[in-house]
Structures are given as C-alpha cells and as structure tokens.
Amino acid sequence: MKIVVCVRQGTDGLINPFDACAYEAALSINNAEVILLSMGPASTQPFLTEMTRLGASRAILLSDPQFAGSDTLATAYILALAVGELQPDLVICGRQTLVGDTGQVGPMLSALLLYPLIANVMRVVSTEGELVCETRSQGMQTAAYPALMTIERINRLRLPSIRSKTKSVEIWDHVRLSAQPERCGLHGSPTRVLETYQNDAGRRKCRFIEPSELETTIAEARQKDRHPVVASIQNRQGLKNVWIIGEEPREMASSVSDDICLIPRDTAEHLAQRIREGRPSAVLWASDAWSKSTAAQTAALLQIGLCADCTALETDGATLFMYRPAFSGSLIAKIRCLTTPAMATVRTTQKDDSDVVLAVGYGARNHFSALEKWGSAIGAAMASSRKAVDNDLMPYDTQVGLTGKTLAPAVYIAVGVSGAVHHLVGMRNAGTVIAINPDKDAPIFEYADYGIVAEVESVIS
Ligand SMILES: Cc1cc2nc3c(=O)[nH]c(=O)nc-3n(C[C@H](O)[C@H](O)[C@H](O)COP(=O)(O)OP(=O)(O)OC[C@H]3O[C@@H](n4cnc5c(N)ncnc54)[C@H](O)[C@@H]3O)c2cc1C
Numbered sequence: 001m002k003i004v005v006c007v008r009q010g011t012d013g014l015i016n017p018f019d020a021c022a023y024e025a026a027l028s029i030n031n032a033e034v035i036l037l038s039m040g041p042a043s044t045q046p047f048l049t050e051m052t053r054l055g056a057s058r059a060i061l062l063s064d065p066q067f068a069g070s071d072t073l074a075t076a077y078i079l080a081l082a083v084g085e086l087q088p089d090l091v092i093c094g095r096q097t098l099v100g101d102t103g104q105v106g107p108m109l110s111a112l113l114l115y116p117l118i119a120n121v122m123r124v125v126s127t128e129g130e131l132v133c134e135t136r137s138q139g140m141q142t143a144a145y146p147a148l149m150t151i152e153r154i155n156r157l158r159l160p161s162i163r164s165k166t167k168s169v170e171i172w173d174h175v176r177l178s179a180q181p182e183r184c185g186l187h188g189s190p191t192r193v194l195e196t197y198q199n200d201a202g203r204r205k206c207r208f209i210e211p212s213e214l215e216t217t218i219a220e221a222r223q224k225d226r227h228p229v230v231a232s233i234q235n236r237q238g239l240k241n242v243w244i245i246g247e248e249p250r251e252m253a254s255s256v257s258d259d260i261c262l263i264p265r266d267t268a269e270h271l272a273q274r275i276r277e278g279r280p281s282a283v284l285w286a287s288d289a290w291s292k293s294t295a296a297q298t299a300a301l302l303q304i305g306l307c308a309d310c311t312a313l314e315t316d317g318a319t320l321f322m323y324r325p326a327f328s329g330s331l332i333a334k335i336r337c338l339t340t341p342a343m344a345t346v347r348t349t350q351k352d353d354s355d356v357v358l359a360v361g362y363g364a365r366n367h368f369s370a371l372e373k374w375g376s377a378i379g380a381a382m383a384s385s386r387k388a389v390d391n392d393l394m395p396y397d398t399q400v401g402l403t404g405k406t407l408a409p410a411v412y413i414a415v416g417v418s419g420a421v422h423h424l425v426g427m428r429n430a431g432t433v434i435a436i437n438p439d440k441d442a443p444i445f446e447y448a449d450y451g452i453v454a455e456v457e458s459v460i461s
Pocket of ligand 1: 098101360361362363364384385386387388399400401402403404405415416417418419420421422423426436437438439442454455456457
C-alpha cells in the first residue's frame with residue numbers, strides 16, 4: 001500500500017503533534033510505502049530530511065514563493081496537485097495544526113481529490129481491502145481506497161534507530177506541479193484578516209474571598225437571576241438569505257439576520273449543490289466534528305472561503321464580518337470572505353444538565369479524585385482545560401474552550417486553570433465565575449467574579 005502523510009513543521013521546529021500521530025499511524029501499517037509531503041518554505045528542508053530517518057521512503061517539500069500566504073483552501077489545492085501525481089492508496093493528515101487550528105486542510109484535500117474522508121480517527125481497525133476506523137464522534141467508519149483520514153492524538157511517534165539514514169528531500173515548485181498561480185498563495189486565499197484587536201471580552205472585577213466563604217458564594221451565585229443578552233438584528237440592517245446547517249448556529253445567525261433558513265445536515269456534495277442553487281449570502285455551521293469537516297469539504301467543492309470557530313458576527317447589511325481569536329488568542333481577528341456565500345463555523349453554547357460546572361486544569365492534576373467527589377457532592381458537571389485533556393487526565397468531551405465546547409452555566413468554578421484566552425472563549429458567558437489558584441497573578445482572576453488565592457488541596461480535601 002502506498003501512503004502519503006501530510007506533515008508540517010510547528011513553530012517550535014518539531015513536527016506538528018497531530019501530524020506526528022499521522023506519520024506513526026502510517027509507519028504502523030505493514031508493508032506500506034510511506035511518502036512524506038509537506039508545504040513550507042525552503043528552510044523546512046532539514047526538518048523533513050530528519051523525519052525520513054523514521055522510515056519514509058521519500059519526502060517531498062512543496063516550496064515556492066508563490067505558495068506564501070496560502071490559507072487552508074490554497075494549501076489544500078497545492079497538496080491535492082502533489083497527491084494527484086503520487087496516486088497513493090491512502091492519505092493521512094493530522095487533525096489540525098496547533099498554529100492555525102482550523103482542522104480544514106485534511107477535509108478540503110479529500111474533497112478536491114474526490115477521496116472518501118474518515119475524519120477524527122481514534123483507531124485504525126483494518127486496512128485490508130478497505131479502510132475501517134473508529135472515529136471520535138461518528139462511530140465506526142468504512143471507506144474504499146483511495147481514501148483520506150485525519151488522525152487524533154492517538155499514538156506516539158517512534159524514535160529513530162541509531163543506524164538510521166536520512167534520504168534526500170525532493171523539492172517541487174508551482175511549475176513542477178502545474179499549479180495555477182491564481183489559486184496559490186494570497187491570490188488563491190478567499191479569506192482576509194481586516195483588523196486585529198486586543199481581546200478583552202469577558203473581563204470581570206474579581207472579589208477575593210476566603211476558602212471558608214466558598215460554599216455560601218456558590219449557593220448565592222446559584223440563586224442569582226440571569227437574563228442572557230441575545231444579540232438581535234432588530235432595527236438594524238441585516239443580511240438576507242442566511243442559511244444555518246442544523247439548529248445550533250441560529251442564535252449567532254440572529255445577530256446578523258432575521259432572514260434565516262434552516263438546512264438539515266447532509267453530505268458535502270448535496271450541500272454544495274443546494275448552495276449553488278439557493279445562493280445564500282452566508283452559510284453558518286456549528287463547531288462539532290461533523291460540522292467542521294463537512295463545512296471544509298463543502299468550501300473546497302465550492303472553492304470559497306471558510307472562517308473557523310467564530311466567536312462573534314457582525315454585518316453592515318451587505319458583508320458578513322467574522323471575529324475569531326488569533327495569535328495564541330491574545331488578539332481577536334476581524335475576517336471577511338472575498339467569495340460568496342460567506343461561510344463560517346461558529347461557537348455554539350452547549351446546554352449542560354447542571355447549573356454548576358467544575359472545571360479542572362493542569363494545576364489540579366494531583367487532586368482530580370477529590371475534586372470529582374466534591375463536584376458530585378455539590379451537583380456540578382465536570383469540565384476541563386485542554387492541558388488536562390492533552391495529558392490524558394480528562395476525556396476530550398469535557399474540554400472547554402476554543403477547540404472544545406462553550407458552556408454558559410449559572411456558576412463556573414475553575415480550579416487549577418491558568419486562564420489562557422483559548423480556555424476563556426468557552427466559559428466567558430457563565431453567570432458567575434469562581435477561580436481557585438495559588439498564583440494571584442494568574443489571568444483567570446481577571447475573568448472571575450470571585451477568587452481564592454490558594455492551592456486546591458487547602459480548599460477542597
Ligand atoms: C490553537 C490553540 C487552541 C487551544 N484550545 C484550547 C481550548 O479549547 N481549551 C483550553 O483549555 N486550552 C486550549 N489551548 C491551550 C491553552 O493555550 C492553555 O495551554 C491551556 O488552557 C492551559 O491549561 P491549564 O490552565 O489547565 O494549565 P496551565 O497553563 O499549566 O495552568 C495551571 C494553573 O494551575 C495553577 N496551579 C498550580 N498548582 C496548583 C494547585 N495546587 N492548586 C490550584 N491551582 C494550581 C497554576 O498557578 C496555573 O495557573 C489551546 C491552545 C492553542 C495554541
């Protein structure tokens with residue numbers, strides 16, 4: 001079996017962690033010929049050379065000044081040309097990069113290649129005859145070859161053996177690929193960042209309390225009346241003919257339009273056809289795994305821009321402006337699509353069964369069982385930070401934040417959570433926020449109503 005693995009060098013100089021899992025998954029398949037494919041500047045060549053030590057038979061670097069500034073669609077186009085030439089049985093991509101974090105390139109690549117996609121793979125069950133994988137949220141999936149899969153963080157990339165040798169890296173430019181220059185780089189990228197702002201959303205004035213006041217503070221916060229402010233377009237000029245795929249994006253759509261049409265979930269091919277015929281001005285998707293991958297496939301089929309994980313929308317009546325955290329979340333970027341319809345996946349608030357959520361971060365790692373006991377005693381639902389999830393302390397479906405879920409409970413108790421902007425995005429609409437952290441300068445206190453400066457073990461035993 002011939003396998004192409006798409007990899008990218010991270011800002012730390014190492015292989016993007018999700019791509020490391022993709023490479024390991026490929027190397028684990030018996031008798032496979034593994035080809036590494038990477039798009040990047042010429043300076044990434046030594047990284048790719050080093051990667052060949054682990055067992056790839058070839059490594060190809062797609063590098064050309066024309067490719068600079070490519071967004072996800074232009075990147076997928078360039079990768080698709082290379083994969084088209086290599087004719088593999090299987091393409092494996094990491095679920096996402098840690099820099100862009102959109103998770104769009106793999107699904108877009110599958111749509112451009114017309115390969116079936118299995119996204120968010122947790123386990124490769126069989127590669128004999130057809131591809132069978134267990135996925136994160138869509139159960140067992142099967143695909144005929146040639147196929148493409150995107151991999152979660154499910155394994156650890158092997159280390160090179162002492163006697164391993166490197167192979168030389170082939171460099172392919174736009175001429176070698178017969179790429180159309182207008183579909184590469186900035187020219188071929190239908191999304192534009194218009195402005196960036198300091199990200200101050202969700203800041204609160206924190207009152208520091210004693211550990212002994214915790215239980216009464218929670219009880220009082222539970223009783224507080226909440227009047228959620230839902231932005232609405234009334235008395236302003238809204239967008240006409242806005243489509244929502246599934247019910248979840250309706251609240252966000254209402255902030256820019258009162259002309260909203262609900263479209264049921266379907267395949268990317270069918271949805272692309274409906275969009276071609278119905279000509280909406282904007283199409284909004286939820287942020288669950290299915291929506292993210294199907295939105296990316298649909299955008300690739302229509303060759304239009306897709307903005308990921310928007311936290312707010314705005315319009316002047318003609319253009320949709322989309323806001324999302326950028327540059328490690330310290331800034332908010334205002335983005336527009338140059339193509340029509342404007343498309344975005346939007347953060348939607350998940351309704352939780354409990355009015356209290358207890359979020360545990362990496363700082364509470366040695367006290368999880370005590371916290372779980374305490375959480376259950378006060379009737380709290382458990383949640384976590386990404387660092388807790390990445391360290392296998394909590395399951396992914398408890399992760400709150402940009403790449404997790406958004407919650408808005410009456411009370412959000414953050415224990416051992418530093419307050420990275422990526423986390424705050426998912427909890428800033430909570431009624432009352434209570435933070436427990438021994439570091440009085442931890443950013444979480446700037447986004448909390450009540451704070452206890454203490455180690456968790458001295459507050460909850
Ligand atoms: C593109 C991208 C997307 C991301 N998406 C998300 C996301 O969706 N959700 C998310 O959460 N993160 C996300 N992150 C990661 C985020 O940037 C942070 O790294 C992460 O939130 C930090 O987790 P933490 O607060 O648990 O850990 P840390 O940052 O390590 O903080 C631990 C905290 O615990 C405190 N502490 C230490 N000891 C104790 C003790 N005994 N008791 C109590 N407190 C203690 C420390 O003072 C510290 O403030 C993302 C990052 C990127 C780059």
